[in-house]
Amino acid sequence: MASTEIARQAGEGARAVPLAGHVGFDSMPDQLVNKSVNHGFCFNILCVGETGLGKSTLMDTLFNTKFEGEPTQHNQPGVTLKSNTYELQESNVRLKLTVVNTVGFGDQINKEDSYKSIVEFIDAQFEAYLQEELKIKRTLHSYHDTRIHACLYFIAPTGHSLKSLDLVTMKKLDSKVNIIPIVAKSDAISKSELAKFKIKITSELVSNGVQIYQFPTDDESVAEINSTMNSHLPFAVVGSTEEVKIGNKMVKARQYPWGTVQVENENHCDFVKLREMLIRVNMEDLREQTHTRHYELYRRCKLEEMGFKDTDPDSKPFSLQETYEAKRNEFMGELQKKEEEMRQMFVQRVKEKEAELKEAEKELHEKFDRLKKLHQDEKKKVEDKKKSLDDELNMFKQKKTAAELLHNQAQQAGGSTTLKRDKERKNV
């Protein structure tokens, strides 16, 4: 029998070894990329903003397609979230894009609970992923990831400052999702006002401790462009799907009597910057941040809530088995207690019902007795009456026979007189 002797020299002792020739693993990134291309990508954007800020139009403009047919109905009482999934393809990349819109945000009179449905939605996506990850037989490879990767927060172009609804909502969302604030319909603000507006917004966000998504600056190839863009936040955008002829080209623009606002002109608005940052430079980073930061935070909170710990007070790591055993016993105990309670309640109810029924039975018996007695009384009365009637009848009969006897005697004694009487009676 062979036994084991394991000698490990990995990890910290990894030596750097020079290669004497071309090995060929520099094709690894290509293999990885091609695997992902075959698998397809998915990206989920959440658009939060008040009604009429141009959320749907901006999505159409960003991805160059007409997404929805008609604008959504705004007659729901609370804030609802509508999500639509689209399959886009560009060259060999397939993207499953999900756009989630908030319907009715900011429409209510009392807006205290507006953010709740949004937070619930985001949590529900995390929960679905967590459930899939915790399953025994799981298929993470082909799982459709619905976690929100980016949240575009639309700020109304008032020109003054952030509304309190915006502050509250952003504060609630900043630990759950990557927030990118944008100033919507920014062709309503002049350039100077816009600069002041942006400064005011940024300072308000900082003073309230709202953490918006910062474009990553650790990778040298994109650090420069990202840091310049970071200073342009929040982006002031204009969205349009209509095309206007400028010079000899058709461009996306909004036409006014006093001029035309070109969407893709950097002097007019920051749309190009937004598209650049959101899609062309940082899409992968947004997905990664969602997975490694926001999702992990959610997972940690959820598991700790459930009572799972990594180490117990003696800082010995809990083994999987022990934790599950403890949880299981607890659960079984609870179950038993509940069962007991239910049994008790059941017994109680049965007793009550029995007592009730007994009462009713007793009543019925009494009633029966009473009726019987009544019946007997009546019967007796009737019999009494009958007896008295019989007595009367007898007396009457006696009187009748006595009278008849008398009559017969009288007849015999004065037979003629009766005849005379009869004749007289006849003549009269």
Next chain:
Amino acid sequence: MRKSCCCKHKQAHLALWSCVANVPSHPQPSLSHSNMSESAKPHHLTPQGKGEKTHGSDFSYVGIDAILEQMRRKAMKQGFELNIMVVGQSGLGKSTLMNTLFKSKVSRKSVQPNPEERIPKTIEIKSISHDIEEKGVRMKLTVIDTPGFGDQINNENCWQPIMKFINDQYEAYLQEEVNINRKKRIPDSRVHCCIYFIPPTGHCLRPLDVEFMRRLSKVVNIVPVIAKADTLTLEERDDFKETIREELRANGIDVYPQKEFDEDADDRKINDKIREMIPFAVVGSDQEYQVNGKKILGRKTKWGTIEVENIAHCEFAYLRDLLIRTHMENIKDITGSIHYETYRVRRLNESNGHFVSRWGLSRRGELA
């Protein structure tokens, strides 16, 4: 999922492996396969300049495919990990082959020079890590050696320490994954690929080989190779390979690339070609000689020089291409998503796993 048409990488693979069909078993002018680093390069990212579009008149270009470049950048920054295990009797050239594959001294012998070559009394498992870099791509390569395997007189259960080691790596990964506070990138020490060395007897597989491969093909990707193939003539080699393939089939041993994990028709075509060629007959060498004015790796004997990277001489190039240049990602993928998941399912099921699913269900009830 529907496949889109232009998949240059797959087509390049196909081209690479279809050259195989043209090499008959008789000596022919050599085809050199040294530099086959094809790459499907997506277009480069150009940060937008002032306003106007950079793609000519294509103003409907959104830029979704820039994500490929982003992924590539991220991958280059993170680096890659690869863990290879070599299993076989001593003297079959395992360490030399590792050195040849990675063109550097990565084997155990190079790291710890033993004063005397001893065969260990028991199976030891020695794993050594190296950081290698090529053209900006960093890789942490871990070579796991198993000296003592198959060397005893009684080799019963000699696969057990190896299986235990592999399962321990899965266990470590599982533990880290289940943690509440877990690392951003879970360190991957799982064995991705196990190269099994078959001695070049020329007859058939030994019972030890069959037994080992049968057990381990269920937990790890096995790539069988015929070691020291320069002792077989080409006809003997083909016969031997045919016998081995037959025996593998008869015993139900699924070696890499496994038939059931082929994703689509393209994959199946490429993998079928590979399956027709396994086990690869390899020769390893880390010494260079001059042949026709070029310095190449080879073995010099009195009757000639065997060139390691010449596919007319031996099939080392195919092994290297399979492991490193074309299928490395696929190997890691299968390890992670199939072997590891199988282990995880088994493990969670045996330790009151049914409670976990019930726990999940009851939580869903709580949340709803």
